[in-house]
Amino acid sequence: MIAVLLILIPLLTGLAGFAINRERGSRNWAVLSSVITLAVMIYGVTMAQGKQLGVDTTWLPQLGSRFALNLDGMSKMLCLLTAVAFPLIFIATYKNTYTNPGKFYALMLLSQAGLMGVFMAVDCLVFYFFWELALIPVYFLCSIWGGEKRIAATFKFFIYTFAGSLLMLVGILYLYNLTPDHSFALSSFYKLKLSASQQNFGFWMFFIAFAIKMPIFPFHTWQPDTYEQSPTAVTMVLSGIMVKMGVFGVLRWLLPIFPDAVSKFSNVIIIFSIIGILYASLIAIKQDDLKRLIAYSSIAHLGLMSAAIFSQQRIGIEGVMVQMFNHGIVVIGLWIVADAIERQTGTRKFSQLGGLAQKAPGLAILLVLMAFANIALPLTNSFVGEFLMFNGLFRYNPWMAFTAGTSVILAAVYTLGMIQKVFYGSVNTATENSIEANSNIRWVLIILAIGIIILGVYPQPVINLTKDTVDHLITQIQL
Amino acid sequence: MNLIYLVPLFPLLGFLINGLFRKSLSKSLIGIIGSGAILASFIVSIILFNDVRTNGSMIVSYFNLLDIEAFKIPFAFQIDQLSVIFLLIITGIGFLIHVYSTAYMNDETNEHFGRYFSYLNLFVFSMLLLVMGANYVIMFIGWEGVGLCSYLLIGFWFKNNTYNYAAKKAFVMNRIGDLGFLLAVFWILAKLGTVNYGEVFASTVKFSASDITGITLLLFVGACGKSAQIPLYTWLPDAMAGPTPVSALIHAATMVTAGIYMIARSNVLYTMAPFTQTVVAIIGLATALFAATIALKQNDIKKVLAYSTVSQLGYMFLGLGAGAYTGAVFHVMTHAFFKALLFLGAGSVIHAMHHEQDIRNMGGLKKHLPITHISFLLACLAISGVPPFSGFFSKDEILAAAYLKNPIFYYLGAIGALMTAFYMFRLYALTFLGKFRGTEEQHHHLHESPSAMTIPLIVLAILSVVGGFIGIPEIFAPDAHMLEKFLHPIFAQSDSIKELHHLDRSTEWMMMGGVSVLIIVVIIIAWRKYSRTEQFVASHGIARTLENKWYVDELYDNVIVRPVTGLGSVLKNVVEKAGIDGAVNGVGRFVHYSSRQLRLLQSGQVGNYILFMVLSIVVLFLVFWNQPQIAHFLEKIF
Amino acid sequence: MPIQYYIGLAATLFCIGITGVLIRRNAIIIFMCIELMLNAVNLLLVAFSKMHYATAFIRNANTTAGSDAQLFVFFIMVVAAAEVSVGLAIIVMMYRNTHSVDVNYLNRLKN
Known part of the structure; x- marks a missing residue:
């Protein structure tokens, strides 16, 4: 029941939102909707038990697909992230104006519905359906409300993700035909006994789709462009939540269905992930654009998650769980700051910024906190995740952990460089008229900051929440 | 017993209060909160010290930082002889420096004043976590925390971009070390599944020899970063960009000794890895000498002190490498006294000279800054190792251990000690003796610092003079090395592993006496040479290389x-x-x-389309001409 | 007469029609050529119809085999008539507007 509500609330309010034309009305509608979703979600995480959560009804009986949703630990965690992130995003960008605000917010809510569906689906067709439902609004959001080069960026995004989606569809249909009872249900996919060659084929079909979404080197180039050109609210959704779709997909669909292929290709994929980590970090050092820097740093972090997953160690996967949530929080915080800076000064170029700490000390402190969470300083939430992930990787192969570990140093270089270029130094023409960010932004950032510290000191809630999923996963891949 | 959590709690509260309300609190209130928090911690530390002396060590676990199946990392504090000594150093000297800062930083605006004290408290908090943690992860939290605070404090005056670069450099270099530390932790975790000190040291049998060597080397990389050893030392001299009390607290007395603490804490592992010990000793010695040569030609008062810190840290590592853990900890302590004193004295000078740091523009400050002058002189004597000042005892202990390890280490170390004496007295003479070489205006404004600054100087001066007496060597009075007796439980396991050697008495007397005499000679040379210097010529050749x-x-x-x-x-x-x-x-x-x-192709000309159609049909015909069905069909017709 | 002759004639007529459509620009000629092609097909249909009828008649005197082809022919003729009327109307309109019946002018309709 909870699962249905989580999809229906954003879906219906989103559809209704198309009809609202007034700026204030549409904003408040979106905030209201997302807050209700959050309330339902919190109820779902804390109170609801067993049957109250999921749903399983006939959908397309001819095809053997059922409308089946379920909330296990990982789903709860990611849905909670989605539910928490949307109101914060809406509030933080409350003062931003859009042409056709009603449609903007409506599409955002639709995308939220899609995300919720992706994270809860236990039927592959339903999963694919929501996967696309989450993505399609983003194309429109990015191509209509984006920056100057939005068409090119959206085009690239579209090509990449659709190529991935189609491969995944091939994979899904391939598996569907292999099931004895022709069913799309996750459980019947899990029961499949696949031969080595079948595993290999299916593995790559699914993996490329997820790799593009995460993104893993060398499928990442859509990301900086799209992040740069999208309206910031959309970028937050993309990098805070949507990239987790890829990670989620790997954990929910790839690892349990193709365990042999996973162990077979894990070396290759980890190596590519590590190349991606270092590659993205090195590029981030030379970036002159705040948004692109955050994008590349995000690529590096996702690369680490991918490496940790494929190391197939319990600790590493637990770390990925923690990090999925924490990365979402931190990166949304960073985007909020980036957006605030761009709105204040009209530029994102480091070469034109400087000295903002004198003009906006509050914002500076919050950015510094976000930035240190980004480089996984202990007692911030990312540390826990990275610690566990590196630990898993170390158990898989110490040298790989060492190589990936150098990114810790590079991350410090580019993140501190960013702080320095944006906030320190003396004021210049671009920054001399800037003032403290508005109270919405500051409150959202403070909430995020508190979350960062609390989860950094006491990460156990997230670990406990996802424990059942990890247990199950570990038995499936037989470690 | 249950007071333990209070030690880090006070600075944390101080940090929060000063950080959050820095705009609304008055400067004096900020100062009181900041210093008071550390004082409170200091008092609790004294209580803990007495507790440990009577009851021995204790471990208190609060909650699990991480708890995944068999993988548990408790948030626990361990208070034993080693950590309690560090607690006293950190909070005691920290308190003096806080008091000093209230006067030194008084020119800052309210907001920055509050920011300064909140950072300082946060630093103390991190450092306390570092030494109190009962496992490597808690230590790592503090380890990175002090790196962060050092970053924030070096770049305290963030308008100046060179300072920011220095801050960034410090953090990044520390991070290189941190990576080593982190990998060592992973290694331990992978082998043992626990990082609690007690369990790790009790189950060293599970390690292979290469494991131990690898782990200790990686930990040492971490120590190199934090304690500024070759090759990761260059951040420390640049870190002098921060306010001078920060240099005293972080870059002399506490943070940089974290590496020493960590190795002393892991002494069991190091004792079992002789190869690593040799590496540690060689790196330490090389750093000691290398930094000393650079210090000979520096002209910035703080830079000289910075390189002398690097050099002294090198001695501590030499001691650790030679297995003289007590000696290293002893030197940490005495060094904390006299180096804090030197930096604070330098701060007092800089304060008096209106932020002039070049010693070529000083001279003759003796009569203007009497208290600073006396305390500085005492500190110079202590760091040079003149008996019976504190530095003499601790340095002697390290050198004696080095001799046992390898006599060459001893001779090189002794040369380093002579250089130390030389550059310290060059600094002293150029600053306080001779004629004033600054501008008229500076001369006019010369003044002794306020009592908030001089009182810490006096306290530290007393400690620098008498601090050595807790570690009187066997040779002077049997059983008088109180520190060694106190720390014995910590190093007992190591002592049982390695065979103990003892110097025979005559060698020890000779070494001690010879070095002391030479040091005094060097001091006199430096004194005479630099108290008369009036002109400074541009250096060239090797001197120029040293200057650079x-x-x-x-x-x-x-x-x-x-x-x-x-x-x-x-x-x-x-x-x-x-x-x-x-x-x-x-x-x-x-x-x-x-x-x-x-x-x-889509031209819109119907003719074209038909042409394509016809052509395609023709092509199809040609292609399938020989197909049996068609052939059969055609045969039937024609 | 053997069926081959019919096929040959129909094929020839059809080819003439195609060639005409392809190379002529006069709309009326093209139109005529299309008619020619249609009628070539009609001819074939009728010829095959008769052939099938003849073979079936030997086995069964009451057979109606081949009559469907003749039905088709009528259909084609009716449709062709309708087509001619519409097509000629278009050509007339075109001539009125452009004073020409050159089909190459027709591609300008898009403007």
Whole structure:
């Protein structure tokens, strides 16, 4: 029941939102909707038990697909992230104006519905359906409300993700035909006994789709462009939540269905992930654009998650769980700051910024906190995740952990460089008229900051929440 | 017993209060909160010290930082002989420096004053976590925490970009070390599944020899970063960009000793890894000598002190490498006294000289700053190792251990000690003796610092003089080495592993006496030479190389920094744009291009379409002409 | 007469029609050529119809085999008539507007 509500609330309010034309009305509608979703979600995480959560009804009986949703630990965690992130995003960008605000917010809510569906689906067709439902609004959001080069960026995004989606569809249909009872249900996919060659084929079909979404080197180039050109609210959704779709997909669909292929290709994929980590970090050092820097740093972090997953160690996967949530929080915080800076000064170029700490000390402190969470300083939430992930990787192969570990140093270089270029130094023409960010932004950032510290000191809630999923996963891949 | 959590709690509260309400609190209140928090911690530390002396060590666990199946990392504090000594040093000296700062930083605006004290408290908090943690993860939390605070404090005056670069450099270099530390922790975890000190040291049998060597080497990399050893030492001299009390607290008395603490804490592992010990000793000795040579020719008062810190830290590592853990901890303590004193004295000078730091523009400050002068002189005597000042005892202990390890270590170490005496008295003489060489205006404003600054100087001066007496060597009075007796439980396991050697008495007397005499000679030479210097000529040759710090910064810049950023540029501009993006866009462009060409077929001329149709039919006919069905059909017709 | 002759004639007529459509620009001629092609097909249909009828008649005197082809022919003729009327109307309109019946002018309709 909870699962249905989580999809229906954003879906219906989103559809209704198309009809609202007034700026204030549409904003408040979106905030209201997302807050209700959050309330339902919190109820779902804390109170609801067993049957109250999921749903399983006939959908397309001819095809053997059922409308089946379920909330296990990982789903709860990611849905909670989605539910928490949307109101914060809406509030933080409350003062931003859009042409056709009603449609903007409506599409955002639709995308939220899609995300919720992706994270809860236990039927592959339903999963694919929501996967696309989450993505399609983003194309429109990015191509209509984006920056100057939005068409090119959206085009690239579209090509990449659709190529991935189609491969995944091939994979899904391939598996569907292999099931004895022709069913799309996750459980019947899990029961499949696949031969080595079948595993290999299916593995790559699914993996490329997820790799593009995460993104893993060398499928990442859509990301900086799209992040740069999208309206910031959309970028937050993309990098805070949507990239987790890829990670989620790997954990929910790839690892349990193709365990042999996973162990077979894990070396290759980890190596590519590590190349991606270092590659993205090195590029981030030379970036002159705040948004692109955050994008590349995000690529590096996702690369680490991918490496940790494929190391197939319990600790590493637990770390990925923690990090999925924490990365979402931190990166949304960073985007909020980036957006605030761009709105204040009209530029994102480091070469034109400087000295903002004198003009906006509050914002500076919050950015510094976000930035240190980004480089996984202990007692911030990312540390826990990275610690566990590196630990898993170390158990898989110490040298790989060492190589990936150098990114810790590079991350410090580019993140501190960013702080320095944006906030320190003396004021210049671009920054001399800037003032403290508005109270919405500051409150959202403070909430995020508190979350960062609390989860950094006491990460156990997230670990406990996802424990059942990890247990199950570990038995499936037989470690 | 249950007071333990209070020790870090007070500074944390101080940090929060000063950080959050820095705009609304008055300066004096901020100062009281900041210093009071540390004082409170100090008092609790004394209570704990007494507790440990009577009851021995204790471990208190609060909650599990991480708890995944068998993988548990408790948030626990361990208070034993070693950590309690560090607690006293950190909070005691920290308190004095806080008090000193209230006067030194008084020119700052309210907001920055509050920010300063909140950072300082946060630093103390992190350092306390570092030494109180009962496992390597808690230590690592503090370890990174002090790195963060050091970053924040070095870049305290953030308007100046060189300071920011120095701050960044410090953090990044520390991070290199941190990576080593982290990998060592992973290694321990992978082998033992626990990082609690007690369990790790009890189950060392599970390690193979290569495991131990690897772990200890990686930990040592961490120590190199934090304690500024070759090759990661260059951040420390640059860290002098921060306010002077910060240099005293972080870059002399506490943070940089974290590496020593960590190795002393892991002494069991190090004792079991003789190869690592040799590496530690060699790196320590090399750093001690290398930094001492640079210090000989520096002209910035703080830079001289910074290099002397690096050099002294090198001695501590030499001690650790030689197995003289007590000696190293002893030197940490005495060094904390006299180095804090030196920095605070330098701060007092800088304060009096209106932020002039070049000793070539000083001289003759003796009569203007009497208290500073006396305390500075005492500190110089202590650091030079003149008996019976504190530095003498601790340095002697380290050198004696070095002699046992390898006599060459001893001779080189002794040369380093002579250089120390020389550059310290060069600094002293140029600053306080001779004639004043600054501007008229500076001369006019020369004044002794306020009592908030001089009282800490006096306290530290007393400690620098008498601090050595807790570690009187066997040779003077049997059983008088109180520190060694106190710390014995910590190092007992190591002592049982290695065989103990003892110097025979005559050698020890000779070494001690010889070095002391030489040091005094060097001091007299430096004193006479530099108290009369009036003119400074540009140096050349080797002196110029020393003045430029052996060009190590330039070397790193060219060998590491530029290639890395260059690689970044290449990846960004060539691989990313032309390579991957080129490939992706190439696919798009190819589709685009080919569809534009194909579009021409769709001309709109019906004739063309029919022509294509006819041609296609003809082609089809030709292709399938020989197909059996068609052939059969045609046969039937014709 | 053997069926081959019919096929040959129909094929020839059809080819003439195609050639005409392809190479002539006069709309009326093209139109006539289309008619020619249609009628070539009609001819074939009728010829095959008769052939099938003849073979079936030997086995069964009451057979109606081949009559469907003749039905088709009528259909084609009716449709062709309708087509001619519409097509000629278009050509007339075109001539009125452009004073020409050159089909190459027709591609300008898009403007």
